[in-house]
Amino acid sequence: MLGKRGAGDDGQQAKKKRRLAGPVEPLNALVHLNKLRPGAQFKLVSQVGPVHSPLFVMEVEVNQQLFQGSGNSKKLAKLRAAELALKSFLQFPDASEAHQLLGRGFLPATADFTSDADVSSSGACRSLFSDFSGGGGTGAGDLNNAGGGDALQQRILSSKPGDKNPVMVLNEIHRGVKYDLLGEVGEKHFKLFNMKVTVGSREFTGSGRSKKVAKYNAALTALKVLHGISQFRSRVNEEKALGGQEPQVVADHMAQLVLTKFGELTNNLSSPHARRKVLAGIVMTTGHEGDSGQVICLATGTKCINGEYLSASGQAVNDCHAEVLCRRLLVKFLYQQLKMFLPNLSPVVSILEPQPDGRGFRLKDGVKFHLYISTSPCGDCRIFSPHDAKTDEGRTPNQISDKHPNRRARGLLRTKIESGEGTIPVRVEGTIQTWDGVLQGERLLTMSCSDKLTRWNVLGLQGALLHQYLPPVYLSSIVVGSWYHSEHMMRGVYGRVAPSLDARLGQSGQSEFRLNRPFLSGVSSPEGRQAGKTPNFSVNWCVGYEGLEVINPTTGKTEKELPSQLTKQAMFRDFLSLYGKIPALDASQGVLDAPK
Numbered sequence: 130m131l132g133k134r135g136a137g138d139d140g141q142q143a144k145k146k147r148r149l150a151g152p153v154e155p156l157n158a159l160v161h162l163n164k165l166r167p168g169a170q171f172k173l174v175s176q177v178g179p180v181h182s183p184l185f186v187m188e189v190e191v192n193q194q195l196f197q198g199s200g201n202s203k204k205l206a207k208l209r210a211a212e213l214a215l216k217s218f219l220q221f222p223d224a225s226e227a228h229q230l231l232g233r234g235f236l237p238a239t240a241d242f243t244s245d246a247d248v249s250s251s252g253a254c255r256s257l258f259s260d261f262s263g264g265g266g267t268g269a270g271d272l273n274n275a276g277g278g279d280a281l282q283q284r285i286l287s288s289k290p291g292d293k294n295p296v297m298v299l300n301e302i303h304r305g306v307k308y309d310l311l312g313e314v315g316e317k318h319f320k321l322f323n324m325k326v327t328v329g330s331r332e333f334t335g336s337g338r339s340k341k342v343a344k345y346n347a348a349l350t351a352l353k354v355l356h357g358i359s360q361f362r363s364r365v366n367e368e369k370a371l372g373g374q375e376p377q378v379v380a381d382h383m384a385q386l387v388l389t390k391f392g393e394l395t396n397n398l399s400s401p402h403a404r405r406k407v408l409a410g411i412v413m414t415t416g417h418e419g420d421s422g423q424v425i426c427l428a429t430g431t432k433c434i435n436g437e438y439l440s441a442s443g444q445a446v447n448d449c450h451a452e453v454l455c456r457r458l459l460v461k462f463l464y465q466q467l468k469m470f471l472p473n474l475s476p477v478v479s480i481l482e483p484q485p486d487g488r489g490f491r492l493k494d495g496v497k498f499h500l501y502i503s504t505s506p507c508g509d510c511r512i513f514s515p516h517d518a519k520t521d522e523g524r525t526p527n528q529i530s531d532k533h534p535n536r537r538a539r540g541l542l543r544t545k546i547e548s549g550e551g552t553i554p555v556r557v558e559g560t561i562q563t564w565d566g567v568l569q570g571e572r573l574l575t576m577s578c579s580d581k582l583t584r585w586n587v588l589g590l591q592g593a594l595l596h597q598y599l600p601p602v603y604l605s606s607i608v609v610g611s612w613y614h615s616e617h618m619m620r621g622v623y624g625r626v627a628p629s630l631d632a633r634l635g636q637s638g639q640s641e642f643r644l645n646r647p648f649l650s651g652v653s654s655p656e657g658r659q660a661g662k663t664p665n666f667s668v669n670w671c672v673g674y675e676g677l678e679v680i681n682p683t684t685g686k687t688e689k690e691l692p693s694q695l696t697k698q699a700m701f702r703d704f705l706s707l708y709g710k711i712p713a714l715d716a717s718q719g720v721l722d723a724p725k
């Protein structure tokens with residue numbers, strides 16, 4: 130950082146700079162900021178999450194830049210914001226230089242950076258720097274007069290404001306940052322690239338229609354988070370992913386929609402059924418102008434059925450993990466939409482339309498589904514230690530001294546285990562799970578959510594019955610509210626099957642199935658761990674329902690011991706209500722054709 134900029138100086142000076150660039154003592158960040166900017170005002174931006182585990186976002190304005198910090202208390206959020214504001218001082222010996230570098234020109238381009246009389250913060254900075262260098266140094270003045278600093282100023286002065294893009298600016302602030310391609314998403318006509326930029330020990334991702342745009346967005350995110358810089362004269366507006374907005378903004382928006390809906394359904398989280406570990410929801414976008422997304426369904430839950438309650442007639446819900454219930458709710462929603470085409474019903478507005486050849490139906494152009502999960506799905510997506518990356522500065526993922534106990538077992542199929550936490554790998558050899566075995570006391574094994582998501586990314590979310598009427602329905606994006614790691618998430622939901630499936634599905638061009646690569650994203654303010662005991666209930670809601678349905682995950686029935694609306698039997702009834710009354714995809718099944 131600063132040390133590198135001064136390369137070529139004499140050793141003593143370089144040494145001093147390295148010390149200057151050292152980490153800000155977190156506990157003193159507020160005190161330091163107050164010294165530099167007495168009375169800097171902090172503002173509460175938002176408060177999300179349940180009462181017992183809220184997440185606060187605080188904001189402070191310094192040098193006309195906004196710095197946001199988040200935390201489980203207002204104090205912590207303030208501290209984070211102050212740290213970011215302070216870092217912006219540390220990156221630049223003089224704040225005016227920072228603004229010039231960004232082409233935002235709050236000062237005239239001819240301003241004398243080295244002048245102490247400048248309206249900028251150089252004087253204040255000096256006291257900050259002398260604090261960090263033990264009180265003996267002369268601080269910012271030295272840095273400004275150093276050779277490296279002059280050269281930088283020359284470059285800044287010779288460039289017109291707005292000429293620089295985030296990639297250039299990030300590179301000027303942090304020399305030699307590394308970009309890695311994480312992967313590609315989507316089909317030929319709509320490809321999305323994911324890039325990662327590593328700045329010190331932190332990683333930021335960005336997506337875009339080209340590698341260049343993805344790189345641009347990754348750098349933009351890094352600048353925003355590290356330095357509170359977000360304004361650039363963007364020349365890639367038209368290329369921004371997902372409805373013309375930055376992917377991170379869209380991801381945060383999806384999360385907010387689901388959290389808000391959950392708040393509405395739980396009386397502002399005051400209902401006893403607001404207690405949860407994991408919340409998931411599906412947002413639908415139609416692509417119409419002004420449509421910012423609608424929550425179709427949501428569910429909470431982290432448990433599975435007790436083996437003895439398995440139902441032979443499909444009257445129990447076996448898997449009450451939130452994201453798994455969401456798939457069933459989406460199917461329920463799609464059945465609702467299909468029922469609008471039953472004969473003798475007055476014409477309605479549906480998100481579906483008949484196929485042009487009269488066989489079955491399809492989603493209208495532009496209709497997309499986005500899954501939000503408050504934490505990464507159980508199974509392969511969670512096989513990593515979230516703190517590893519922080520101690521492995523500048524290394525590629527392969528070089529990381531990975532200490533996760535399951536690191537050798539990545540990419541494997543895994544199962545949830547009855548009355549146990551977490552998942553275990555599927556045994557290649559060994560006994561096959563049988564019903565009578567489970568009834569005699571073997572622990573019931575249920576497919577992990579990572580594995581189910583992988584399956585949905587190949588077969589779609591609609592299931593075999595609904596597939597009589599609809600081609601595969603895929604997720605356009607998956608947004609994860611905490612414990613998100615782009616690399617592990619990508620492997621967990623499609624990466625591990627890509628090598629074998631791409632060859633088979635991609636080349637033939639015959640199959641209606643494909644390997645779906647949804648856009649993957651975390652949120653900018655990850656939610657904290659939900660405190661308290663895991664609730665022994667799971668709730669679900671779908672558009673058109675009045676309130677929440679509450680399931681006891683141990684029995685797979687509702688609280689009143691009735692079958693849930695999401696049982697296999699309920700789904701089959703939905704199917705039967707359409708059978709033979711609307712046109713099916715496969716015309717050879719004449720019986721499924723609608724009567725003329």
Ligand SMILES: [Zn+2]
Pocket residue numbers: 450451506507577578579
């Ligand atoms: Zn799960």
